[in-house]
Amino acid sequence: MKVRKLIKQHLQTRPRAEARDVYKQLYQGVFGVGHIISEKAWSILVEEAGRIDLTDHAEDPLLEPVSPDREMVRVNLRQYLNQDGDLETLYTVIQKSAEHKGDEDTFLAYWSEFRRMAAENEHDIPLADIEEIDDRIEEEGIVPMHHTESYREAYYPAYRVVLKNILIEYIDLCE
Template sequence: MMQIKLGCYRVGNIWKSQQDIFNFLVSHFRFYHQMEIQDVYKLFYQGVFGSAHIMRSSISEFEEDLLEEFDQVKENSAQPLWESIHPEGKIMRIHLAAYKSKKKDIDQLSTLCIWTAEIAEKEVGSVENLSAAMDTFYRLCKSRKIPKYNPLEVDGYHKWLIDNKYPPVHHSEIYHQKYDPHYRLVHREFLPILF
């Protein structure tokens, strides 16, 4: 079922709502013009699963990787501290360069990332939501509401995802070159603890 709004209530699956997914993607295209199909998928993946994939490795490995990346990243106070990666704003990317410029506690961020992963692991229907998001993205491309992407390429990528059981992916090479992404995912409810 797609999502509909009844007054201030939402009914259905937001990942099936063309209007919500369109608005969500446009908000990201404004800052990330060079996003490729795999970057859109990564955005959906993170919005659906949060940071659940970090629980596949050990927590100590996650913490070591975060500390190492945080040490290497340069402060950037001009960068936004966070951005939403979920159509309803449930999951946020915390940008490490901006976070570092605020002299914030990296251990606290690490803990909140782990809590976010634990919450995401308990979510039901995540693969179905990811499939719905990719389906909605395909329909938006096919109808030319999002003309940037070839619908046949989107469909081909979606088939690859199905064959590979919707794996986590890295950002595209162009995304890395253009935007140098360094961030971690945190549930929106934890923002008051961080800031």
């Protein structure tokens, strides 16, 4: 899967996504989740799993690719828990996946492709919004960002990003 196809697929399934939401997807696809693993990661996972409404967003798939090679995926917690997924097992997968180190040049190539898509009118996200993030990258470097408020309100995202090959080692997906 090429990065353009990945972005188009994301924007089709999440039409309220903004530039920052695409940035987040591309960031996760390249760098994974090593940036969020802390001493509190387990308690945050348990708290979120207990808080989410398992009937919301029932149409979401169990896994959503966030990288063009489909190796880095979002595991949607609602679907995972609805399939009797074990949080301790998922947490082990998260920890092992967090060892993955991404490449800034790869991220910048993907981000440039997203910018080109805007210039070529392949999506509705304003180029000015992308350029704002370009300025932020220039000032702060490539850093993790949160979803936009409109994305959170529309999709109430509840997922964890993992490497699919590690997930498969621990969990029978039966996709």
